[in-house]
Amino acid sequence: MKKVLENKWYITILCAPALILFTLFVLYPLCNIIIMSFQKTDGLTPATFVWFKNYIQLFTDSAFKKANWASIGLCALAVVFNAILSIVVAILLCSLGKRIQKILRTAFLIPLVLSISVISQLWLTVYHADWGLLNGFLKIVGLGFLQNQWLINTKTAMICIAIVGMWWMFGMDLLMAYSGIKSIPESYYEAAQIDGANFIHTARYITLPLLKDVAKVCFIISATGGLYTFPQVYIMTGGGPGDLTQTVMMYMYRQAFSNQRYGLAAAVAVVTIFETCIILALISRMFREHKEDKRKGKTI
């Protein structure tokens, strides 16, 4: 047994294909964007080092600032309406009958397995000004005065984009929160019930504290999902009207593949990674402090 498991050749052969692929397509490009972000390059002619020029250009570009805030706004919206809302929905869902739980869960999950391309196309027609589902619905309910050119109106375009992403990913957070709740032993609730706790008590003092780790994952997934919004914008508005709905990823795509400024696009990527790290750190901090509060509360 030892002979087989400690054979260097075997280990190399087993690891090589996966690690080569992983290094070539994940680790090497990750290092490469940092190098590229200091270069002026269109990928064809030899690159020249320009040091921080890309970053300076980026931070003085008002379009980038706008795109950046749009992405951060989407990120915040996703955290509120996906992560927090799905946890609330999951807790309440668990209080219903088994059959209803299954039906509702399935309904929320279906969009998740579909391609974002299909979903964006579908919502493009839902928002269609002349025959879209949304305007048709408003007309039937008697709110015809609210009818709108949803994706062209500067007031509604960004919200419309945000809704698509949230509609798509809601099931993901719900599923995680739901399976998190299901993994809490039933006996905790039975004990609480004997002590006379009602639903709100159990949700507040049993479910939520035990759901902390799951909630953290929900927050992280929604936040990164919102921050990296791209296909919806690309298909539905192309960044328009003007550059109102342009997100960071859309900005990066345009700089790289429309303007051939690969160096600048790499700088965008580096800035975005940096932002992601800050957001992840904030989320971790948020959950850690809550834990400390808990401990303090217990000792008192």
Place this chain on the structure above:
Amino acid sequence: MRIQQKWIRILITIVFGAFAFTSVYPLFWMFINSFKDTAEIMTGSSFGLPVVWKFKNYTDALFEREILKYFLNSIIVTTFTILLTVVVSVMLAYALTRMKWKLSIKVNHVVTLGILLPSQIVIVPIFVMLREMQLINKPISLILTIAAFNIAMSTLMASSFMKSVPPEMEEAAVMDGAGLITIIFRIIVPLIKPAIASMCINIFINSWNEFIYALVLITGEKFRTLPIALMNYSSGKYGTDYGGMFAAMVITSILPILLFVFFSNEVEKTLSAGAILK
């Protein structure tokens, strides 16, 4: 824990029912519209069934607008991505969980890190690299990229399952003179079948729905995959054929939806397990 008051339960059911309805109805609307004539979609009522069921939308989309070709392209990319990823990740997972070598823990950390990285962030260097290798516009570039980004998750799924498999059978096999290949493919793979099923579902959803890499790496029309073909459907020389477009959308969604309908428990398990590993 159940809520005791019945009327609150009913209220929650109604509110959530309406909520879930908004989640499903647009998809139902897409399905119904795929049988409507374009003129009827644009002028008729948004609600209600088609006046004339136009099945020709599907044949138009499949053959005249060549959705069938893109469908096959997608099948090819997805199949090879699944095969490649599963084989290499099972091999890596075996080396990481069973074999004894110095760097294994470090490699494990690096691979875990790969899960956190959103794939589209490195699209520029990958595009430049593949262009230098002259692989742009060939399906192999898409297969390799998607596979590479799925290795991390698949390896973790396989290795966490492998840890729960007792090593006695492998020891017995070695006594009988079995080699490493026999051990992995004859003993390990049958034992970790549930993990492999999860990996396949996960990779299928990721590669079938892949958008940004398919958009950038496959520039030509010949090897285009479904999500990108769909995007160009409503714009082009044929004019706007919304009925056909809805049909094409249904065709694109049919495999994921069938997967979800028939294996809903496995899909739910895979998606939540995949997320928890993060």
